[in-house]
Amino acid sequence: MAGFVNYVKESFGELKHNVSWPTMAEAQSLTILVAVFSTLFSLAVWGVDTVFSKVISYYFHLIN
Template identity: 60%
Template sequence: MLTYIKESIEELKNNVSLPSRAESSNLMVVVAIFSILFALATWGVDTVFSKVIKLYFNNLLN
C-alpha cells in the first residue's frame, strides 16, 4: 500500500500538469452550460412522463 501511495505521489509530481487559468475558466463555462442543459432535459422528460401517467390513471379510473 505504501508503495502505491509513493508511486502515485511521484506520478502527480512528474506527469500531471494543470491547465492554465484561462483554459480552466473556459472549461468551467462549458461544464456549467451542459449541466444546465442536462437539468432542463431531465425536467422536460419528467414533466412529460408525469402528464402521461396522470392521463393514464385518470382514464383508468373513469
C-alpha cells in the first residue's frame, strides 16, 4: 500500500513540475482540430459502412 501512495505522490509531482502544459489557446485549437477530424473520420466510416451494407444486401438479393 505504501508503494502505491508513493507512486501517486510522485505522479502528481511529475505532472506539476516536469510536464509542459499547452497554453489555453493551444488547447482550444487542438481540441477543435480533434473534433473536426473525429467528425470527418466518423462520416468516412459511416459512408464505407453504408456502401458495404448496400453491396451485401444487393448480393443476398441476387442469390435469393
